Amino acid sequence: MADTRKASRFIVPIAVAGVAAATIGLVPALAASGDPDLPEITAQQLIEKIAASDTQTLSGTFRISTDLGLPVGGLADLGALAGGGGGSSSADPTEKLTELVSGTHTLRVAADGPDRQKLTLLDGSDEYSLIHNGDDVWAYDSKSKEVFHEKAPAGAGEKGEKGETPSKELPTTPKQLADEVLKAAGDTTSITVDGTAKVAGRDAYQLMIKPKQSGSTVESIKIAVDAANGTPLKFTLASVEGGKPVVDAGFTKVDFGKPAASDFDFKVPEGAKVTEGAAEKGAGSEKPEDFGKDFEKEFGGELGGLPGFGDLGTGGGLNVIGEGWTTIAKLDSGAPAPKTDEAPKEIQGLLDSFGDKVTGKFGSGTVFKTKLVNALLTDDGKVYVGAVTQDALVDAANAGK
Known part of the structure; x- marks a missing residue:
């Protein structure tokens, strides 16, 4: 661990890259005309709609693109420094899901309340699946034919605020991204309704969030909100540098019906190597x-x-x-x-x-x-x-x- 301790002195700017982009004030505005044609709504009403949403079941596909503006290979080097590629199982979620911080990825998702969620990361012909079913969390990497298993975190089956599941294993969804932005309030931000849109075949309002202050690297945050149930369908964060969005995550297909119980079943494939999470937490681990x-x-x-x-x-x-x-x-x-x-x-x-x-x-x-x-x-x-x-x-x- 000596090399990792030494490395940590150099990685300060990267390790703190998750600093949240500050507080938000509520500036009411009427929805602009657009397609689809939806009833007018204020920003305050739309935020209240998001807060009141209690979507417990869904399935679909969403696409996430991330462009932090790092040089080619930079994130790969960073992943190696932080332990990526050095773990004992390529199926370990703490390492595999770091891939989402760079490039474009397509994911299939399914959720049935706080006890069952499934995510599949598609990478060409290979798939990586992460399944939370009751007391167990399973992860499977089809490329390496490795399986990672551990017991679900304490409280993973309990509902948090707005019925959400406090599961650290699942990556950020459009709703989780939106909640992070909207959970604080202040007078440093302009929030308006910026027309309407079709997202994954659903009618949606677009909530536009912009800093009032100069000096921020954030140009704007746009959240597409399902007009019927208040579920965020798409999240886009743009930088003042322009170019591709820093984060663009949204559903391409979504169904709010209850997924089949069998969708969350997992059977270890024959010949697959299984790593138990608890065994990985001993002394000397490089996780x-x-x-x-x-x-x-x-x-x-x-x-x-x-x-x-x-x-x-x-x-x-x-x-x-x-x-x-x-x-x-x-x-x-x-x-x-x-x-x-x-x-x-x-x-x-x-x-x-x-x-x-x-x-x-x-x-x-x-x-x-x-x-x-x-x-x-x-x-x-x-x-x-x-x-x-x-x-x-x-x-x-x-x-x-």
């Missing part, structure tokens, strides 16, 4: 969660105060600068930043390919950039990170906050 624990030790738990990083620490010592979409998190590693040539060889190229040297009143440092989250690592060991532009990070460092 991604161990990387997270090492990262926590390295930075004293300071990531706990960031949205989405509550499991990594307690939040002590974290300095949050600004508010809303231009929030910047400042962390102090307490030691000078390591030199690039000291980095593990698997990420030296990654650092060089998307790190820009900058200078200012604060001294000098390197800005690590994606289309959504940027991070400034100063040579004296301070880190400024947020869904903000490079100039905003340098300004914060110059202010000495």
Whole structure:
């Protein structure tokens, strides 16, 4: 684990790439005309419709495309650093589903309440299936003919808010993405209804979310909401850099009927290798969660105060600068930043390919950039990170906050 601990010092900007894009204010607006022709609705009413939706059963296909603007091969190098490809089972969900953070993928999904969900990731002729059925979670990689099995997490069969299942195994759906954006409120955001659309053959309203503040890397977030039941059908996040959306996830086919119980059955294929999850949690494991624990030790738990990083620490010592979409998190590693040539060889190229040297009143440092989250690592060991532009990070460092 020594190499992983060393690597964690270099991976700060990437590890915090899940920082949520700030708080949201509600600005009512009437729906614009469009196709289909639906009754007018305000943004407030549409948000209430999403909150009231209680979809428990569905099946269908959705497509997710992700473009963080990383250089070619960057995510592959990052996956290797975090433990990807080094696990004992290619079917392990904690490794396999990291593929969703890059490129375009097609998935089949099915859900029957909080106790049964199934997801199949299609990759050419190969398939990867993840099944939660009662007390068990099964994963199968047809390419390697490997099976991963573990007991469902505590509470996986219990309903959370709005009847959702607190299952960490399943990847982000359009609804989960929408909930993350809408769960907080403030006056930093414009929210309007931006016409209507057809998504997966369903009539939908389009909720448009935009920052009021300058300096954010987020141009807009658009959520297509089923006009009949309030279920988000599509989620699109666009960057101020333009080009392809950072995230574009939406159903291409959807049916809200109850799937057959047999859809969630799983039988280990003959000759398949089975790995039990509990056996993988012993000392010496190189699983991604161990990387997270090492990262926590390295930075004293300071990531706990960031949205989405509550499991990594307690939040002590974290300095949050600004508010809303231009929030910047400042962390102090307490030691000078390591030199690039000291980095593990698997990420030296990654650092060089998307790190820009900058200078200012604060001294000098390197800005690590994606289309959504940027991070400034100063040579004296301070880190400024947020869904903000490079100039905003340098300004914060110059202010000495």
